[in-house]
Amino acid sequence: MKKLLIIGAGGHGHVIADIAINMKKYSYIAFLDDRDTIKTNIDIIGKVTEAYKYIENYELFVAIGDNHMRENIQCQLKAMGADIPVLIHPSAIIANNVSIGMGTVIMAGVVINWGSIIGKSCIINTSASIDHDNVLEDYVHISPGVHLAGTVTIGKSAWVGIGAIISNNLNICSGCTIGAGAVVVNDIVEPGTYMGVPAKYINKIYKP
16 A cells, blocks of 8 residues: 655645545555644654655645645645645545546545546535536635536636535636635636625635
């Protein structure tokens, strides 16, 4: 069995670790984290900058919610030759022809339907649903309870907040934040934050 090293020992990292445990494919799971105040019953064996020491013996997974930070670290790991897995909770339901990029996590209760394409290092969080023929570009973060109808495209590094709904046949541009509970019924072509029912442009600085 393989060993897994998770970068980031916060709450998100612990959910990642739990998924890996439930997958039953790793003989040992540990964290890298720079903080001295983290409390965990899983070993923290070093700092993030020490990841290169473990590339030969571990798969490495970036468990950081911030899209841009996750991208930066994953690109560094890939350049060093790291083996970066896809992690999928056993309770997720995923159609046979769905494509999933390296470094992506699919959490408990997720449904991904026919023909969808999920990019690199995406977060598909608890009980989200992604219907047929969706395209999620790299480093997208889909929060718990989000529902995407059919044929939706989400641009790179977009963040869709908890409980948001995106109607069918829509395009969401890169770098957007969709606020919690928002309902998107039109294409979004300008980066920024969108909130409300229906979702409207708010500003460029809000994060969920």
